[in-house]
Amino acid sequence: MNLYELNNVTRTHGDRTVLNIDSLSIIPGKIYSLIGPNGAGKTSLLKLLSFLDVPTGGTINFMGRPVVFSDRNLYSFRRDVVLLDQNPIMFSGSVWSNIEFGLKVRKVSSAARKKRIEEVLELVGMERFAHYEAQGLSGGETKRVALARALVLEPKVLLCDEPTANVDNENQEIILEIIKKVNRVDDRSIIFSTHYLSQWQRLADHTLLLQNGALSDLVNENIFKVTVTGRSAGEMICQFSGQTYMSLPSHLLPDGVVRAKIHVDPFRVACLFDAENPGDGNILTGHIVELSQQSGNVRLLVDAGIKLGVYLVMAKYHHLRPGIGDRVRLHIPHEAVTFTYR
Numbered sequence: 164m165n166l167y168e169l170n171n172v173t174r175t176h177g178d179r180t181v182l183n184i185d186s187l188s189i190i191p192g193k194i195y196s197l198i199g200p201n202g203a204g205k206t207s208l209l210k211l212l213s214f215l216d217v218p219t220g221g222t223i224n225f226m227g228r229p230v231v232f233s234d235r236n237l238y239s240f241r242r243d244v245v246l247l248d249q250n251p252i253m254f255s256g257s258v259w260s261n262i263e264f265g266l267k268v269r270k271v272s273s274a275a276r277k278k279r280i281e282e283v284l285e286l287v288g289m290e291r292f293a294h295y296e297a298q299g300l301s302g303g304e305t306k307r308v309a310l311a312r313a314l315v316l317e318p319k320v321l322l323c324d325e326p327t328a329n330v331d332n333e334n335q336e337i338i339l340e341i342i343k344k345v346n347r348v349d350d351r352s353i354i355f356s357t358h359y360l361s362q363w364q365r366l367a368d369h370t371l372l373l374q375n376g377a378l379s380d381l382v383n384e385n386i387f388k389v390t391v392t393g394r395s396a397g398e399m400i401c402q403f404s405g406q407t408y409m410s411l412p413s414h415l416l417p418d419g420v421v422r423a424k425i426h427v428d429p430f431r432v433a434c435l436f437d438a439e440n441p442g443d444g445n446i447l448t449g450h451i452v453e454l455s456q457q458s459g460n461v462r463l464l465v466d467a468g469i470k471l472g473v474y475l476v477m478a479k480y481h482h483l484r485p486g487i488g489d490r491v492r493l494h495i496p497h498e499a500v501t502f503t504y505r
Contacts, residue, residue, distance in 0.1 A: 164227045166191040166320065166352055167212060172221035174207055181207045182376040184221070189354070194346050196363030197356040198382070199373035200430035205356040206249070208373065209322050212354065213246035245318040249325040251309035253297035258289065261297045262312045269316070283311040287341055303334025310341060321345065323355035327362065339366060364424075364503050375459045384472045385427040391416065401425065407468030409445045409495070416502050423504035429472045431499035434463065434491050436483055441494035447471070451489050465491060
């Protein structure tokens with residue numbers, strides 16, 4: 164039995180369609196990553212999966228049961244699913260009282276509350292913060308308490324919207340290890356959105372790519388192996404296969420890492436058809452070898468020593484009218500690049 168089944172699910176705001184999911188099945192007990200550019204519909208999909216929003220059209224089944232979107236019917240579904248917001252808000256009061264709140268609402272006994280709160284504080288490594296003022300925590304600490312507040316409810320499904328966004332590296336690692344542990348030990352289903360290649364490659368059993376609200380099968384777009392051939396003055400030279408190089412900020416990879424995988428976000432790469440000066444980043448020059456339509460955008464495959472997928476919104480495509488064989492410069496800003504390494 165699938166955890167979720169979505170068929171012909173749409174979500175519109177006015178005349179704008181933010182989600183258009185033809186078919187999606189999610190199996191239980193796995194970690195799913197949800198990736199895609201800003202505005203692709205990741206948060207909208209998580210809100211539907213947590214039963215906090217209502218689809219405009221289509222059907223959703225949860226654990227074999229059709230979801231009827233009325234307050235009376237949603238109560239039992241919402242007890243099984245918890246959404247960890249990208250920017251969690253702490254109530255006034257202690258860390259303990261924040262975690263305890265949902266248990267009180269569910270009328271869990273005092274003794275059971277105490278046991279579960281102690282266990283979840285240990286899980287997230289926040290035992291000594293139990294009686295701290297919750298609103299005085301750092302960003303990373305707040306995320307960990309919010310994670311504890313979600314997990315203490317013992318949901319069947321944990322949904323996380325950018326769980327490590329705006330968090331320092333130490334807390335990122337802690338949060339990712341917690342996610343992995345609760346899945347492996349408790350067999351809890353987890354779906355999390357992220358922009359980080361290293362996270363979805365490291366954690367996810369399955370990856371869903373959203374583009375303009377629709378699912379795409381181009382999950383592994385623009386992933387390459389690179390070798391660091393030199394470092395100096397805060398920069399490093401990365402060599403792709405052949406004779407293609409990029410100069411990138413050295414802080415993106417720790418000292419001593421020589422081989423890694425690089426992901427270039429196809430939605431952050433700009434096509435330059437004139438003498439425009441784009442600013443910081445790398446410029447690669449190549450020729451268009453393929454054109455196709457993908458979820459309301461036009462995808463250009465450019466051979467620039469490496470084959471890079473790049474997307475143009477339809478209006479820009481109609482304005483520029485690029486064709487196969489056309490020469491194009493690609494501007495790859497530093498923020499379009501992420502690394503994964505072992």
